[in-house]
Amino acid sequence: MNILQEDNGTKGHFYIALDGKEIAAMHYVYSGPHQFIIDHTEVAEAFEGRGLGKQLLNATVKFARNKGMKIIPLCPYAKSVFDKSPEISDVLV
Secondary structure, eight states: OOEEEEEOSSEEEEEEEETTEEEEEEEEEEOSTTEEEEEEEEEOGGGTTSSHHHHHHHHHHHHHHHHTOEEEEOSHHHHHHHHHOGGGGGGBO
16 A cells, blocks of 8 residues: 655645545644654544554654654654654654
8 A cells, every 4th residue: 555645835644545545644734944744644444453544653753764753643643752762763853
């Protein structure tokens, strides 16, 4: 499954689609020129437990690193993964 991104310059999201329908998404909003907030993650119930949320977070971390940005994880899911994953803490504010 490919991870796609939509970004309008003020907010955006990474998502996974299947047959044209979004089945998982991680939403973010910019909070300055060098940081953004992950504010929501959702995975369709039929696809829970397959690691889609983690794939989305990994794509978001890669995006932040490539852009030289920092992340504020307000979403409970994203925050819990950051708390357990010191290898991605370099992108935290």
